[in-house]
Amino acid sequence: SQQGEEDPQALSIQEGENATMNCSYKTSINNLQWYRQNSGRGLVHLILIRSNEREKHSGRLRVTLDTSKKSSSLLITASRAADTASYFCATAKTGGGADGLTFGKGTHLIIQP
Amino acid sequence: GAVVSQHPSRVICKSGTSVKIECRSLDFQATTMFWYRQFPKKSLMLMATSNEGSKATYEQGVEKDKFLINHASLTLSTLTVTSAHPEDSSFYICSARERTGEAGANVLTFGAGSRLTVL
Numbered sequence: 162s163q164q165g166e167e168d169p170q171a172l173s174i175q176e177g178e179n180a181t182m183n184c185s186y187k188t189s190i191n192n193l194q195w196y197r198q199n200s201g202r203g204l205v206h207l208i209l210i211r212s213n214e215r216e217k218h219s220g221r222l223r224v225t226l227d228t229s230k231k232s233s234s235l236l237i238t239a240s241r242a243a244d245t246a247s248y249f250c251a252t253a254k255t256g257g258g259a260d261g262l263t264f265g266k267g268t269h270l271i272i273q274p
Numbered sequence: 275g276a277v278v279s280q281h282p283s284r285v286i287c288k289s290g291t292s293v294k295i296e297c298r299s300l301d302f303q304a305t306t307m308f309w310y311r312q313f314p315k316k317s318l319m320l321m322a323t324s325n326e327g328s329k330a331t332y333e334q335g336v337e338k339d340k341f342l343i344n345h346a347s348l349t350l351s352t353l354t355v356t357s358a359h360p361e362d363s364s365f366y367i368c369s370a371r372e373r374t375g376e377a378g379a380n381v382l383t384f385g386a387g388s389r390l391t392v393l
Contacts, residue, residue: 194381203280203367203384204318249317253380261308261320261369262382269315 166265167250173271180237182268184250185230191253193226194262195235198247207235207248240272276302276372280385287358288393295353295388297368303348304370308382309341312365321366324351358392365389 167184174180186193192211196204210217210226210233217224223236237244247269251262277300287293297307305326310318322343323331330343340362342354351370355362366389369382 192380196384201365201387201389203278203386204369204382205384206381209381260380261310261323262380263320264310264318266317 167248167268169268170266171269171271173273174240175273176240176242178240180240180244180270180272182235182248182270184233184235184265186233186250186252186265187231188252190228193224193233194251195222195224195233196249196251196264198249198267200246204249237270240270242272242274244270245272246270276370276383278368278370278383278385280368280388282388283386284389284391286391286393289359290357292354292356293358293390295355295366295368295390297351297353297370297385299349299370299383302370302372304351304372305348307345307351307368307370309343309351309353310367310369312367312387314365318367321353326351355390358390360392363390363392 192209194209195207197207198204208219208222208224210224221238226233247267249264249267251264253260279298279300281296285293307324309321311321312318320333321336324343324345326345326348332338345351365387367387369384371382
């Protein structure tokens, strides 16, 4: 079963606007990660936030984590057409490094030029 | 940064044949690689964990005799879809974690994926 559930499933905004995607998960986590996937390609790691962190920034990305609500959000500011992609949150089944990540269903983001 | 190469990117085969997909870590060693399957507009489903020098660990519901995984070296894992059928058509993606990666972080580097079409 999927650990993470993103919403919305699809999001279309105008270039320059901010895009916010949310993710909920069910079990305890060591960290939560966000990945991006361009159509028909592999995934690219964007950002990781640890369970003891509440907010993290990386360039135009801002991630928040609320462990009490088991939810995370990814904000992309000043969106660009090149940001069009699917975005997935991912969690590890345990805190160890040998486990594969479990991915949510993803949010398909479309940036209209 | 870490790079994972996956080949072939696309493969079309006849029903009943076997197809091998390779996953290589180009500039780092990976004792563990992961194989995922993705259906159109769906999430990634973890199929199995490939362990260098030992048997792969399969997720529940994944047929190990159908999806053979071999991890013969620290830089190469292969997935062989045996006796492929049209329902095996999918996008298969491998990933790896650097051995020297941040402890406990479990950040994965993904290959570009292989699209399998079984006729």
